[in-house]
Amino acid sequence: MNFESTALDSAFMALADPVRRSIIARLSRGPATVNELAEPFEISKQAVSKHIQVLEQAQLVTRTRDAQRRPVHLNPARLEALTAWINQYRLVREEQFRSLDAVLQSSAGHHGAKAKEKP
């Protein structure tokens, strides 16, 4: 079983917070400093800094250096990795529907839904 868990773990976890998603949204319009990113929120700058660390650890953002500022940049590649994971199962499901359709047409009326196949 293909468990490359931790990368996806941290990425999905990072997006499971409205503040962090809002930061992503803002960064999609261009890089920004921690102060700029913290401005729209009621929470402290330190808290926003931690959120950015979470996003950075998930590799959803990167940071560069500009004097004392540490601008944050979006990393679109990581976002695409997430859509890739999701699409993997969304597409499989569409195939599933086609097979199900075939089964229903060939043996219509089979009631016992005891699926017990093992991979």
Next chain:
Amino acid sequence: MNFESTALDSAFMALADPVRRSIIARLSRGPATVNELAEPFEISKQAVSKHIQVLEQAQLVTRTRDAQRRPVHLNPARLEALTAWINQYRLVREEQFRSLDAVLQSSAGHHGAKAKEKP
């Protein structure tokens, strides 16, 4: 600011766990019962049942009734909602690259990167 947070919160949070993602992967091959879903894992059935509750609350899966069994089904629509959110910012970023390209071509050599514009 368009905050329809909680739905995305629970969905991303639900996928931030390898056990739950593995359950999604298994369900993409067709519905399964709690016992069947619990089999590949070392943890107890109760723990898997809780994971399924998390997925259900996030509306990533639904459950039907078959006697004492409660088969779990994937809900692909919710997965598409996540890709929709992500693509929203991935696409914006591509536009951003085009604008950045234009800026760099028109004023090449500008050194003071003191971005301070406010939306």
Next chain:
DNA sequence: AGGTTGATAAACAAGTTAGTTGATTAGCAA
């Protein structure tokens, strides 16, 4: 050097999550 600004580190409180074990409900089969 001294002062200010941008950002982080460390320590803590409060809340949440993931897992456990033990008991309980609900349906099916004799």
Next chain:
DNA sequence: TTGCTAATCAACTAACTTGTTTATCAACCT
């Protein structure tokens, strides 16, 4: 009824997350 199976509920622990406050670091500016 009795027993078996599928699944959940309840109570509890351990670990983690989010936010705070206080203190520190690094780079710039007179």
